[in-house]
Amino acid sequence: xxxxxxxxxxxxxxxxxxxxxxxxxxxxxxxxxxxxxxxxxxxxxxxxxxxxxxxxxxxxxxxxxxxxxxxxxxxxxxxxxxxxxxxxxxxxxxxxxxxxxxxxxxxxxxxxxxxxxxxxxxxxxxxxxxxxxxxxxxxxxxxxxxxxxxxxxxxxxxxxxxxxxxxxxxxxxxxxxxxxxxxxxxxxxxxxxxxxxxxxxxxxxxxxxxxxxxxxxxxxxxxxxxxxxxxxxxxxxxxxxxxxxxxxxxxxxxxxxxxxxxxxxxxxxxxxxxxxxxxxxxxxxxxxxxxxxxxxxxxxxxxxxxxxxxxxxxxxxxxxxxxxxxxxxxxxxxxxxxxxxxxxxxxxxxxxxxxxxxxxxxxxxxxxxxxxxxxxxxxxxxxxxxxxxxxxxxxxxxxxxxxxxxxxxxxxxxxxxxxxxxxxxxxx
Ligand code: PMP
Numbered sequence: 001x002x003x004x005x006x007x008x009x010x011x012x013x014x015x016x017x018x019x020x021x022x023x024x025x026x027x028x029x030x031x032x033x034x035x036x037x038x039x040x041x042x043x044x045x046x047x048x049x050x051x052x053x054x055x056x057x058x059x060x061x062x063x064x065x066x067x068x069x070x071x072x073x074x075x076x077x078x079x080x081x082x083x084x085x086x087x088x089x090x091x092x093x094x095x096x097x098x099x100x101x102x103x104x105x106x107x108x109x110x111x112x113x114x115x116x117x118x119x120x121x122x123x124x125x126x127x128x129x130x131x132x133x134x135x136x137x138x139x140x141x142x143x144x145x146x147x148x149x150x151x152x153x154x155x156x157x158x159x160x161x162x163x164x165x166x167x168x169x170x171x172x173x174x175x176x177x178x179x180x181x182x183x184x185x186x187x188x189x190x191x192x193x194x195x196x197x198x199x200x201x202x203x204x205x206x207x208x209x210x211x212x213x214x215x216x217x218x219x220x221x222x223x224x225x226x227x228x229x230x231x232x233x234x235x236x237x238x239x240x241x242x243x244x245x246x247x248x249x250x251x252x253x254x255x256x257x258x259x260x261x262x263x264x265x266x267x268x269x270x271x272x273x274x275x276x277x278x279x280x281x282x283x284x285x286x287x288x289x290x291x292x293x294x295x296x297x298x299x300x301x302x303x304x305x306x307x308x309x310x311x312x313x314x315x316x317x318x319x320x321x322x323x324x325x326x327x328x329x330x331x332x333x334x335x336x337x338x339x340x341x342x343x344x345x346x347x348x349x350x351x352x353x354x355x356x357x358x359x360x361x362x363x364x365x366x367x368x369x370x371x372x373x374x375x376x377x378x379x380x381x382x383x384x385x386x387x388x389x390x391x392x393x394x395x396x397x398x399x400x401x402x403x404x405x406x407x408x409x410x411x412x413x414x415x416x417x418x419x420x421x422x423x424x425x426x427x428x
Pocket of ligand 1: 111112113114116145146147148213218219247248249250275276
């Protein structure tokens, strides 16, 4: 039985990637605390998704709540054109102290997709300023996902993304094969490296930037590839004057077991996009960081400014929230928490590889991925997951977990026990 609120929602409100006339009503959340979501019907769910990678410290963390309340008492927003404020400066100081050291300039914006738009504009303006006006396209790898606005869509996987609907209206970009070498393989295979070599020989002089999700491809397939691939790519980019753009929107802030996924390969990108967990999942906010070389080259060219300036750029409330989230991360407990989650996933999920209905299982940091042979039927699986007391939202053949870092050992066990029970009940 749908509640009046659900009935109105279904009739009038869009949800992510959904029909305006959805078959299933969305579940109504009335409260969220720690890793627990309270539903209107009284059920409580353990959150296995961190609200799409973002709520790393759990819901209603007292320090972040306090930082937001304090900033609201000062001012929630002020335009950033010609003005600045302490939350923006404090957050930038903190951010620059944790990202790879040659990143030195921060551009704040509203969402991950916009951060990618900004990164692509930075890359084109940089190449333009250098007189490399033939460099108009970007390159990327298949299986990637970079957001839903126009230019990010052009570098999403053209088959698995929504790209095919728009393909003749998007900018044409270059796609390389998805790296085959898994994160924990002994080494990156020659085939992967040669694909990069061949591509750069053929197109390296005409590419503005190579954009990819470092180490973990998220919404495009939850695939973890070898750090040496990233190292080799960084070398190729440098040799050919191509900017390397790391989209760390999903991977940033500890999720993979390192502060940033680029740290697994010990490389510094020219441009880096951050979002999602930047505010501990409290509020939409993102940042595009670049090196001094990129920033100053843009300044030296025509028109000498970066032509982007969102109304809510560096929103003080978002900056104060992000700063509080970073302070919590800097206390360092996240490292042990992520290791505990990884160890639990290794113990409980990896043995599932022997199940007939499971094609693959992958674990990295606080991410556990179960890849099935066939796509799940959402209408079947989601109500069963909710009935089992967990919030997990599979897509396609992928059922994956990335809980808030603060999840307890008992909750972790409940989460994986419930998930395995539902999967076995449906498919074994
Ligand atoms: N890049 C990556 C790697 C992402 O995972 C996402 C969001 N899923 C985006 C970009 C887009 O971010 P947003 O949804 O905040 O626009």
